[in-house]
Amino acid sequence: MRIGVFVCQCGTNIAGTVDTRAVAQRALDYPDVVFATDYMYTCSEPGQQEIQNAIAEHRLQGVVVAACSPRMHEPTFRRAVEKAGLNRYMFEMANIREHVSWIGQDRAANTLKAMELVRMAVEKLRRNEPLFASEVPINKRVLVIGGGVAGIQAALDCADAGLDVVLVEREQSIGGKMAKLDKTFPTIDCSSCILGPKMVDVAQKENITLHAYSEVESVSGYIGNFTVKIRKKATYVDWDACTGCGLCMEKCPSKKTVDRFNEALGVTTAIQIPFPQAIPKKARIQKDACRYFTTGKCKVCQKICPTGAVHYDMEDREVVEEVGAIIVATGYDLFDPAPYGEYGAGRYPDVITGIQFERILSASGPFGGHVKRPSDGKEPKDIVFVACVGSRDKSVDRPYCSGICCMYIAKQAILARDHLPGVNCYVFYMDIRSPGKNYDEFVRRAIEEYGVQYIRGRVGKIYPNGDRMVVQGADTLLGAQVEVEADLVVLATGVESSRGAKELAEKLRISYDQYGFYMESHPKLRPVETNTAGVYLAGACQGPKDIPASVAQGSAAAAKVLALFARDTIATDPQVAGVLESACIGCGKCLSVCPFGAIQWKTLRDGSRKADVLETVCQGCGLCNATCPPKAIQLRHFTDDQILAELDALCA
Amino acid sequence: MDTLHAHLEALFDDLELVIGWETGYEPLRPTPAFLRSREDLSRLVWNPLCAPNLSVYLPGILKDAKETGKKIGVCLKGCDSRSLGALVQEGFVERERLYVVGLPCPGTVDPEALAEARKSSAPVTHVSFRDGLLAITSRDGTEEIELERVLARRCRRCRHPNPLHADVILGDPVPPRRTEPSFSDVDAVEAMSLEERRAYWEEELSRCLRCYACRNACPLCVCRDRCLAESRTPKWTTQRDGVRDKFLFHMIHALHLAGRCTECGECERVCPVGIPVALFKEKMARIALELWDYQAGTDPAATPPLQTFDPSETGI
Incomplete structure (x- = not known):
């Protein structure tokens, strides 16, 4: 093989602490390397041109680029070598930026490590083989999981573009958490007045199939061709007959x-x-x-029932939907304040959560929109809001900021003053986080126009005194202990991942963080993609979000699906597993560990059983390869021999 | 032993083959016996010298056996029966094609220890076992040796002397020497400093001949002639002499037994140069026990832990 090595300086990103010239020079000593050079920005247009020129001039059969992480630029360089006539898999990348120059200051050591990484890439490339993608058709239907505002937005955008949409909602009605809110910050417009029309749109669009009170049971297949089993839970009412008369x-x-x-x-x-x-x-x-x-x-x-819709013998029913893409918009749940025993939520009826206060404020709520306290129905004269209950607190394993509580407290305090002009509102807070458009102005209005009293400090204890509650806390600006007597205490409970989020992630084969929020593919540049092709995220399932951000993500995920569906076929990744039948011992361990169901049995003429990989289903994770005792199953482009050659190069 | 003969005699018409032990080149060395005719049954022996774990033969024999409707009879000790359980778990053996004769095991003999304990070195003409005593007869007369004195290492830590998954148990149950798992030999190695441990294993493994007896005797080494240690593609190990490739081979063997080893100790018993290779696998068995409370081969219906994924598993 004739190999060319291109060492990128990445401006000073790499050249600052790596002698790129020396790395290129050293590469010439490696087997099969016939050309090596360094270059200021290899990923630039002229940099790519240089690679293509070298391929022609030196009749290169393989290319190594020593530069940054392959995550960003491997596709760039693969396209470049392909343009010059090579197979895109006759290319290897050595990461000498994230793995070398950015993490060490010792120039000599960095240069040596860069040389070793290049050597490994060369040894791997020497064992590479041309691989070819195949094309599979895309089923242009989309599944949206979760009918909160993010899922509704995603479903409507996809439906407006003419796609068939399947919307699955776990609860009896779509609307999610937003449907429970009274008003929304920072404009105090009525939540159901702005959400309602969108919900009605979902019902009226002919190309949206809504499965409410249903859950995703299993997901199989791959991008472009998913098969989803949905369990429609028994409602004991025939919804085709029910008119909702009440x-x-x-x-x-x-x-x-x-x-x-x-x-x-x-x-x-x-x-x-x-x-x-x-x-x-x-x-x-x-x-x-x-x-x-x-x-x-x-x-x-x-x-x-005038339509005879009630059937007590109804059972759960399973429906199967075939879709080409999945948008996950499963939202969030609210922190249960029980771990804060000192606050007494659950024990004292007048210590309530933010979402409960939201229902009290709502005209369709339990008190018809009159602000009363739950214990005796009296109008409160003093209300205390406690921020960060289950947010920014390591002691309850919720170190993150929920992002929405500062704003909803301000809103609720303003609304409380609107409903009962004589009420005094107090807010115990750690910091006020109000970074959105018109958000800080909104909080200032609560303080300045509505006279809400903000006290900077944590609450230590809440206890009853007669029919009122005493809130004991610190005022860290005064440096003093304060006690506020209140008729009603509202705990601003934080955001946590939706219950069942991890189980759903397992079904979808997407990853989640330690708190159960789904992982996006890149925190900045791929915020609505997951690492499973064809599965997208929208809204608070990825992390705490307010309504505008959730809606934006709903639309963003829809745009991603539309971009995917703009094509009729999709190229499958040839970096998948393959079985050497003569070496397969038929133990079936690969079948049991494959998370994608991509391996099945095949019976040979002599009656022996062998593993067989469905190449379109295989995601190339390599679990089967790691599990196979005789290593009869190999991952193409990452074969044992390729990786062992890298190790040998490193240890030589 | 008479019961064993009588029992199999009565059943023989329903059996295709009986796998047991027979006297080898001397009574001290019973070897595996594959008996296809009724007359051969008299060759069967059963005593603490019957060390080989016969479950190792089952996958191959069942694969080649014709479907005659007759079962294959096999004699298994306690530890052997766990290996059978693991093979059933992994689908290598169809339990219903076997007739398992379970033999409660008083423990097996370590030949080296026995040689040490014997006063006479004359060829042995007869061996019998009763009440914990081995009676060994040679031209110098009969010597009685306590089994407990000459017990194999694997048997000193035995928790399963009584066979599991058997169709019939012949003989009275034996009280286990251990009720709790014992890993004191692993502990002893782990107590060494890293350098000492490295030196210890380099010393031990330098004797390895790569004869693969440990692999061949292992009932869970199911790759047989597709073993990675001899594969050219992919090429994990080389034929170079030196402790590095030997070490790699033993690591592959141990890792392939993670969550699968039934601690029968055959690998160590058959090692011609006396390397305590079972320690590697005992370490793996301990991890499986501590992580998942799992003992391979005790429950034929259980899924081996490394073949499942449970998101609620912690500590991994």
Whole structure:
């Protein structure tokens, strides 16, 4: 083989602490290397041209570029060598920037390490083989998981572009957390007034199939061709027949059912439509509350239903959807303040969470929009808000900032003053984080126009005194302990990953961080992609986000899907596993470890069983290769021999 | 032993083959026996010298055996039966094609220790075993030696003398020497400093002949003639002399047994140069026990831990 080596200076990024000239010079001693040079910016247009010229001039059969991480520029250089007539896999990249120049100051040691990395790349390249991609057709349907505002936006954008959209929502209605909010910051516009029309759009678009009260059971396949099994949970009401008239709710005798939509502040019936604007506006029986299901007698709803929609024998149903891309918009959950025993949430009825206060403020909430306290229904005279409950606190394993609480506290304090002009509002805070457009102005308005009293410090303890609560905390600006008596305490509970997020990630084969938030492909440059091709992220499932950011991501994910679907076929990556049948011992370990179901049995004529890789399904993760005892299964472009050659070069 | 003969005699019509032990070139060395006719049954022996783990033969024999409807009979000690369990778990052996005769095992003999303990060095003409005593007869007369004195290392740490997964158990259950797993030999090596440990293993492994007896005797070494140690593509090990490639081979062997080793100790027993190679695998077995509370081969329905992925697993 005739190999050319190109050592990039990356301006001073590499050349600052690596003698690139010496690295290139040394490369000439390596086997098969016939040309080596260094260059200021190899990734630049003239830099790529230089590679192409050298390929022609020196009849190169393989190219090594020693530069940055392959993550960014491997595709660049692969295209460059391809233009010059080489197979794109006859190219290797040695990372002498992130792995060398950026992490060490010792020029001599760095230069030596760069030489070794180049040597490894050369040894790998000597064993490379040309690989060829194949094309598979794309199924131009998209699945959106989660019907909160991010998922709704993604679904609507895709549907507007003419795609078939499947929207799966775990709850009975779409709308997500936003549907529970009263008003939104920083404009104080009504949440359901701006979300409602979008929800209705979802229901009315003919190319959106909505599976509400349904969950994703399993996902198989690959980009362009996913098969998704969806479990439609039993509602005991035939939604094709149900008109959402609500008669059943009027007559249901189980009227003491905890109202989850109202965050347990009120009661509802066993058969329920969660809120007036619900989409779909259909009833569902909550089994554990239903008199018929618990005692065997009742059936009032069935008798009263004008369309005969109630069926007590309904069972979960599975539907299968074939899609080409998946947008994950599963949102978030709110921190349960129970670990803060000293705050007494759950023990004292007048210590509530932010989302509960949101329901109190809402006209469709448990108190019809009158600000009252849950214990005795009195109007509060003093309300204390406690920030950072389950945010920025390592002691409860929530070291991150939830990003939205500072803003929603300001909003709730303003709204409380609007509802009850005489009420005093106090906010205990650590820092005020209000970086969005018009956000800081909004907080200033709360302080300056609405007279909300901000006290900088943590709350140590909340305890009852008569029918009021005493909030004990520090005022770190005064350097003093303060006590505030309040009728109502609102804990600004933080954002955490949605329950079940990890299980769904396993099904989708995407990664998540230690808190269960999904990992984007690149924190800056690929914020809505995942590392699983064809799966995109939108909204708070990736990390805490407010409404504008979630909506923006919903649209961004839709744009990614549209870009993918702009083509009719997709090139499969040839860096996949392959089986050497004569070496396969038929132990089947690869089948059991393959996370993609890409390996199946094949029976030879002599009756022996061998592993067989479905190349379009294989993602090239290499688990099978690591597991195979005789190494009969090899990952193309990363074969054992290629990697052993690199190791040998390093240890030589 | 009479029960064993009588039992198999009665069943022989339903069996294609019986795998057991017979006297080898001397009574001290029983070897595996593959008996296809009723008359041969009389050759079977069973005593603490019957060391080989016969489950090693099962995958190959079952693969080649014709489907006659008859079963293959096999005699297994406690530790051997765990190997069978692991082979069933991994799908190499169909349990229903076997008739497993379980033999509660008092422990097996370490030949070196026995040679040491014997006063006579004359050729042995007869061996018998009763009440913990080996009676060894030669032209110098009969010597009685306590089994406990000449026990193999693997048997000193044995927790499973009584066979699992057997169709029939012949003989009274034997109380296990250990109720809790014992890794004191691993501990002893781990107590060494890194340099000492390296020197220890270089010294031990320098004797390795790469004869692959350890691999061939291992019931869970299922690659057989596709072993990575002799593969040219991919080429993991070379034929170069020197401790590095020997070490690599033993590491491959140990890692391939991670979460699979049933601690039968055959690898160490068959080593012609006495390298304590089972220590590597005992270390792996300990990790499997501590990480997943898993003992290979005890539950034929269990999935080996390295073939599953459970996101709720912690500490990994």
